[in-house]
Structures are given as structure tokens and as C-alpha cells.
Amino acid sequence: xxxxxxxxxxxxxxxxxxxxxxxxxxxxxxxxxxxxxxxxxxxxxxxxxxxxxxxxxxxxxxxxxxxxxxxxxxxxxxxxxxxxxxxxxxxxxxxxxxxxxxxxxxxxxxxxxxxxxxxxxxxxxxxxxxxxxxxxxxxxxxxxxxxxxxxxxxxxxxxxxxxxxxxxxxxxxxxxxxxxxxxxxxxxxxxxxxxxxxxxxxxxxxxxxxxxxxxxxxx
Numbered sequence: 001x002x003x004x005x006x007x008x009x010x011x012x013x014x015x016x017x018x019x020x021x022x023x024x025x026x027x028x029x030x031x032x033x034x035x036x037x038x039x040x041x042x043x044x045x046x047x048x049x050x051x052x053x054x055x056x057x058x059x060x061x062x063x064x065x066x067x068x069x070x071x072x073x074x075x076x077x078x079x080x081x082x083x084x085x086x087x088x089x090x091x092x093x094x095x096x097x098x099x100x101x102x103x104x105x106x107x108x109x110x111x112x113x114x115x116x117x118x119x120x121x122x123x124x125x126x127x128x129x130x131x132x133x134x135x136x137x138x139x140x141x142x143x144x145x146x147x148x149x150x151x152x153x154x155x156x157x158x159x160x161x162x163x164x165x166x167x168x169x170x171x172x173x174x175x176x177x178x179x180x181x182x183x184x185x186x187x188x189x190x191x192x193x194x195x196x197x198x199x200x201x202x203x204x205x206x207x208x209x210x211x212x213x214x215x216x217x218x219x
Contacts, residue, residue, distance in 0.1 A: 001212045006118035007116070008209060010031065013215045020041050024048075027103055027106075028055060028103065043065050050068055075109070079107050083115050086097070086115060086121050089201065090115070097138050101163065101165055107199065108202055117209055129157070132196060138168050148170065150171060156170065157170055158171055167194055181201055185201070
């Protein structure tokens with residue numbers, strides 16, 4: 001079974017967690033795009049959606065789904081998004097699509113966070129294959145990069161990319177992520193950073209993993 005089919009299976013299984021009359025938070029990326037396509041089939045049952053990026057908002061509207069500002073809704077019942085890496089403890093690295101800050105905000109606001117991935121994303125320790133993205137205010141790029149080096153990281157500026165918030169992204173390789181929650185807190189304390197792609201403090205509540213034999217759940 002190819003990776004895209006596995007992503008689609010995981011995405012479609014997330015519909016089980018969508019309640020009638022609810023507001024659904026929707027992430028960004030190729031796996032989430034499959035979820036949007038599936039969500040469109042039940043759009044008449046929803047009160048609306050909240051998007052983690054302008055690209056996601058556009059796709060939702062194209063599929064006939066109402067998109068609301070997070071500030072305009074009473075709450076988000078479930079947030080569904082993919083990940084670049086995921087551990088069996090449901091801790092994640094996210095942000096390859098550049099939407100990590102808005103993803104973190106919606107995940108924090110949601111009652112439940114459902115992560116949808118194919119089985120290639122499952123790792124024993126975060127940082128095995130994916131770098132940790134750090135969103136930084138433009139004038140802080142050099143300073144933040146030096147601080148990341150002092151922590152043992154090897155940061156690379158994602159040139160040509162500007163986030164929906166008008167900021168830049170440093171992709172950081174080589175961080176020791178045995179305790180990702182501690183590293184998440186440390187990165188948050190670097191002046192000039194907006195957010196980082198570690199989802200260890202607010203980890204996923206449920207992970208749906210698409211594989212050759214179907215979808216399995218990390219509860």
C-alpha cells in the first residue's frame with residue numbers, strides 16, 4: 001500500500017471523532033488535505049471550521065465548508081492534523097508546512113487533538129528524521145540561530161518561506177530530544193521566537209496511524 005493511501009485511510013477514520021453541530025479545527029499538510037475532502041461529505045452536520053493556515057482555509061472554502069476565525073467561536077471540539085514525526089507517547093514534531101504557530105494555538109484551544117499519520121511517521125525518539133521548525137521574528141533570525149547552536153542544534157534558515165504571520169522559520173537538526181517537553185520549554189524561552197514545532201506539552205490525545213493492514217489507534 002502506498003503512503004498516500006495510508007494517509008487517506010488515517011484521515012477518513014478521523015471523521016469518527018467529529019461531532020454533529022461542532023466546530024472542527026483543521027491543520028495543514030498532505031494528510032490533512034485528505035481529511036478536508038472527507039469532511040466535505042458531512043459539511044451539513046457541522047457548525048463550522050477553524051483553519052491553521054491560509055492554504056487550509058482556501059481548501060475548506062473550495063469544498064463548501066464554512067471557515068470561522070478562532071476568536072469568533074465559543075470553542076473547538078476537535079482539532080485534526082498530521083505530523084512530521086510521532087512517538088508512541090503521542091508526542092510530535094510538526095511544522096514542515098510552515099503553520100506550526102497557528103497549529104499550536106488551535107491544538108491548545110481544542111477539547112481533543114486527533115493526529116493523523118501514515119506509519120512512516122512513527123519513531124522511537126523525535127528528531128530521528130525531521131528537524132524541529134522554529135518560527136522567529138525576522139530581526140531575531142541571527143540571534144535565535146546562535147542560541148540554537150549553543151543548545152547543540154544545527155539551524156538552517158528556510159529561505160524563501162514567510163509564514164502566514166509574516167515570520168521566518170529555522171529548521172533545527174541535531175537537538176537532543178530524549179526529553180522533548182524540556183526542550184520545548186527551552187526553545188520557547190529564546191527571545192524573538194514565536195513558537196517551535198515540538199508538541200510535547202500539548203501532545204495529541206489520539207493518534208490514528210494508516211498502515212498496510214488498515215488504521216490503528218494510539219489512545
